[in-house]
Amino acid sequence: MEPLIRIRGLSKRFGNGCHRCLSATGPEFETNMCPHCGSVVACNDVSFDLYKNEALGIVGESGSGKSTLVRLLHFEWDATGGSMEIHRDAGLNVMQELFGDRDIYSRNLLGLSPFQKRQMRNALMGIVYQNPFLGLRMNVSSGGNIAERLLGAGWRNIGRMRERAAELLEKTEIPLDRMDEPPKNFSGGMQQRVQIAKALSNNPLILYLDEVTTGLDLSVQARVLDLIRTLQSEYKLSLLVVSHDLGVINLLCQRTMVMKYGRVVEAGLTDQILQDPQHKYTQLLVASQL
Amino acid sequence: MLKCIYRTYLPGSGSVWYDSAEYGRIDLATLPDRAVIDIRTREMGYVSQFLKVIPRVSALDVVMEPILARNGVSRDEARIRAVGLLERLRIPEHLFDAYPATFSGGEQQRINIAHAVSWKPRLLLLDEPTASLDSGSVELVLDILRELRREGTTMIGIFHDTELMASVTDSVFTIC
Numbered sequence: 001m002e003p004l005i006r007i008r009g010l011s012k013r014f015g016n017g018c019h020r021c022l023s024a025t026g027p028e029f030e031t032n033m034c035p036h037c038g039s040v041v042a043c044n045d046v047s048f049d050l051y052k053n054e055a056l057g058i059v060g061e062s063g064s065g066k067s068t069l070v071r072l073l074h075f076e077w078d079a080t081g082g083s084m085e086i087h088r089d090a091g092l093n094v095m096q097e098l099f100g101d102r103d104i105y106s107r108n109l110l111g112l113s114p115f116q117k118r119q120m121r122n123a124l125m126g127i128v129y130q131n132p133f134l135g136l137r138m139n140v141s142s143g144g145n146i147a148e149r150l151l152g153a154g155w156r157n158i159g160r161m162r163e164r165a166a167e168l169l170e171k172t173e174i175p176l177d178r179m180d181e182p183p184k185n186f187s188g189g190m191q192q193r194v195q196i197a198k199a200l201s202n203n204p205l206i207l208y209l210d211e212v213t214t215g216l217d218l219s220v221q222a223r224v225l226d227l228i229r230t231l232q233s234e235y236k237l238s239l240l241v242v243s244h245d246l247g248v249i250n251l252l253c254q255r256t257m258v259m260k261y262g263r264v265v266e267a268g269l270t271d272q273i274l275q276d277p278q279h280k281y282t283q284l285l286v287a288s289q290l
Numbered sequence: 291m292l293k294c295i296y297r298t299y300l301p302g303s304g305s306v307w308y309d310s311a312e313y314g315r316i317d318l319a320t321l322p323d324r325a326v327i328d329i330r331t332r333e334m335g336y337v338s339q340f341l342k343v344i345p346r347v348s349a350l351d352v353v354m355e356p357i358l359a360r361n362g363v364s365r366d367e368a369r370i371r372a373v374g375l376l377e378r379l380r381i382p383e384h385l386f387d388a389y390p391a392t393f394s395g396g397e398q399q400r401i402n403i404a405h406a407v408s409w410k411p412r413l414l415l416l417d418e419p420t421a422s423l424d425s426g427s428v429e430l431v432l433d434i435l436r437e438l439r440r441e442g443t444t445m446i447g448i449f450h451d452t453e454l455m456a457s458v459t460d461s462v463f464t465i466c
């Protein structure tokens with residue numbers, strides 16, 4: 001089986017950069033900030049494959065570049081370098097022009113126009129943020145939040161949008177009689193479930209989850225994780241799961257990448273990362289959470 | 291050693307040659323991660339010493355999950371197989387829909403074994419599968435293992451009880 005998407009050399013620098021940025025940052029230097037020019041190398045040369053219906057974990061300490069990676073892949077920020085390509089058989093019925101005649105993979109999606117990126121995002125991706133304020137409009141009804149997303153994806157029929165919103169909220173265990181209430185009335189766990197419903201509204205192939213259970217009570221956390229597991233197998237989703245919490249990664253992901261100061265220091269099977277970590281930093285990380 | 295074969299540990303050196311149904315002769319020690327996942331999904335099972343409990347998944351679902359994910363059968367068929375296995379292992383019926391987190395050590399281990407054998411892997415690694423079982427349950431488990439072998443599963447197991455080991459194995463490899 002070939003990967004659904006291929007990421008190669010993904011990099012993001014904040015600041016103008018100089019020719020020494022890369023040789024003066026990273027885990028060996030214990031910083032992501034270039035001492036010569038002050039630029040921040042938020043992530044550098046990250047490469048990986050994501051397969052259909054797999055969950056890939058990304059762990060690493062605060063500031064290691066995890067969210068940056070997600071924002072680049074969600075087209076929220078422009079990458080400094082690197083590529084993202086999607087497999088021809090992904091089942092996208094938009095933008096066939098992205099594929100060369102014989103090519104199995106599309107051209108670099110990071111180089112698309114803003115309009116094309118919006119289309120691609122609508123056809124391909126959903127995202128759930130740690131902070132529900134980033135993913136939801138807190139004063140708009142929960143149903144309205146989903147309808148808004150559907151509008152953006154080209155839906156026009158109000159009745160069908162309402163039906164779809166109800167279906168998704170039911171899937172994510174939000175009582176339907178609360179569909180017209182705004183998320184600001186909801187508990188943290190419920191807000192995350194509305195975010196998940198919204199992220200799934202366009203039937204994405206890929207779901208980005210950035211610390212979705214951080215800060216929730218343990219029992220609430222367990223319920224959100226259960227939901228994610230169920231939805232993943234039901235919709236055959238590919239997940240990119242960012243978390244500080246190795247327990248979350250262990251529950252959801254078969255493979256894991258470990259990041260530090262913007263670099264991937266180790267990648268492997270999740271049970272191997274947890275039981276036989278190779279990099280010194282991973283060993284510390286695992287030891288600190290035992 | 292078992293963990294090196296299953297690739298939970300990365301061998302520092304050496305090879306683990308495996309004659310895979312899917313890939314032919316391969317070295318598990320250096321196989322790419324995705325292929326290891328594939329082999330684990332299609333061919334290679336592992337029975338740990340203790341059940342790794344997934345919160346809030348019922349005993350029956352724990353046993354059905356690998357059948358559903360691997361054997362391409364309907365939910366009803368998977369359910370029938372899983373129930374059959376649980377009954378054989380004498381798990382009381384009222385526990386089928388309960389969460390294993392609350393089970394006794396012996397019950398948990400029988401769930402663990404049912405989970406590992408339910409999909410009939412081609413290669414099964416067993417890390418002291420019977421250590422936490424009473425003698426009645428040990429016989430039930432050994433029966434299932436013998437049956438699996440007759441059906442073609444190759445097994446590598448760690449046993450402390452030498453008498454018991456002699457009753458299920460063809461060859462014994464001793465590490466000092």
Ligand SMILES: Nc1ncnc2c1ncn2[C@@H]1O[C@H](COP(=O)(O)OP(=O)(O)OP(=O)(O)O)[C@@H](O)[C@H]1O
Binds near residue numbers: 014040
């Ligand atoms: N707009 C920006 N300008 C400058 N630096 C930034 C900007 N956004 C992020 N950074 C820096 O990039 C680095 C990576 O940040 P990122 O948010 O990706 O970390 P993270 O791994 O998600 O951390 P956390 O676990 O705390 O969420 C950090 O050092 C951060 O300060």
Ligand SMILES: [Mg+2]
Binds near residue numbers: 066067068210
């Ligand atoms: Mg972050």
Ligand SMILES: [Zn+2]
Binds near residue numbers: 018022037
């Ligand atoms: Zn610099």
